[in-house]
Amino acid sequence: MGYRRTAEEIAAIRTTLSGVEFVGGESLSVDFLTHPGTVRAILPAELEPGDEPRLTAQVSRWRSNCVGDFAASAVYVSAQDEGVTGDYVLTMFMNSDMPLLFGRDLYGEPKKLGSSTIHRNDGHMTGVLARHGHELIRIEADLGEDRGPREVLGRNYNVKYDLAPDGSGLIGSPTLMRAEFAQHTTVLRTGPASLTLGGTVHDPLHELEILEQRDAVYVETGMRASCEVVGAMDAAEFFPLALGRSDYWPALVSARLPTHS
Numbered sequence: 001m002g003y004r005r006t007a008e009e010i011a012a013i014r015t016t017l018s019g020v021e022f023v024g025g026e027s028l029s030v031d032f033l034t035h036p037g038t039v040r041a042i043l044p045a046e047l048e049p050g051d052e053p054r055l056t057a058q059v060s061r062w063r064s065n066c067v068g069d070f071a072a073s074a075v076y077v078s079a080q081d082e083g084v085t086g087d088y089v090l091t092m093f094m095n096s097d098m099p100l101l102f103g104r105d106l107y108g109e110p111k112k113l114g115s116s117t118i119h120r121n122d123g124h125m126t127g128v129l130a131r132h133g134h135e136l137i138r139i140e141a142d143l144g145e146d147r148g149p150r151e152v153l154g155r156n157y158n159v160k161y162d163l164a165p166d167g168s169g170l171i172g173s174p175t176l177m178r179a180e181f182a183q184h185t186t187v188l189r190t191g192p193a194s195l196t197l198g199g200t201v202h203d204p205l206h207e208l209e210i211l212e213q214r215d216a217v218y219v220e221t222g223m224r225a226s227c228e229v230v231g232a233m234d235a236a237e238f239f240p241l242a243l244g245r246s247d248y249w250p251a252l253v254s255a256r257l258p259t260h261s
């Protein structure tokens with residue numbers, strides 16, 4: 001009876017979720033600087049901005065030991081919590097339900113469905129995120145020689161929370177989460193790139209003004225992931241950011257009940 005897991009199944013799930021591996025990763029990303037005021041507005045009050053107002057746009061694809069194969073995109077914001085630097089995940093897109101549910105339910109990642117593609121033609125690489133027919137991220141990069149393998153520890157901040165069903169606030173306190181990704185990167189190539197951010201009322205990436213853009217970074221990588229609770233957050237402060245993690249409900253009207261006199 002799969003709707004009530006047995007003790008053996010629970011043990012197997014626990015083993016899987018405490019040893020999460022994302023493997024065969026190919027990731028193309030571009031860092032850019034934006035206005036400090038934008039960074040302050042999109043970060044939760046509990047996080048401080050990083051050393052510079054740096055955002056990262058990324059398109060990638062992965063295999064895994066827990067959610068199958070998937071393609072992903074994200075925008076990250078440089079941040080810190082009491083001196084521990086990391087990237088706050090502003091928005092993230094998966095191409096299927098289980099990577100989406102994994103991230104939302106377990107780590108608090110602001111995931112939605114979206115279509116990510118990453119293609120290489122010799123040294124030229126293209127990464128594109130599209131959602132509902134709108135192109136939200138396009139990276140075109142000319143990559144240099146491989147700089148060789150390295151170990152990298154990535155750190156992300158996310159938030160778990162419950163929205164009240166009538167949209168009036170949050171139920172209880174949100175929780176700040178910190179995920180760590182211990183990466184073994186086998187290929188690292190960098191090079192000049194163009195980054196274009198599109199947007200809609202649901203996914204306003206175009207509001208993130210690119211003031212200074214850095215070279216693209218392409219990696220082939222695998223990583224072990226883990227996540228821990230940092231602490232409780234202020235519900236009223238986080239509420240507007242929580243609503244910004246979903247599509248804009250009022251713009252999703254497709255029909256209304258007939259009005260009764």
Ligand SMILES: CC(=O)CC(=O)O
Pocket residue numbers: 022062072103109
């Ligand atoms: C590779 C990933 O996208 C992992 C995650 O943060 O869910």
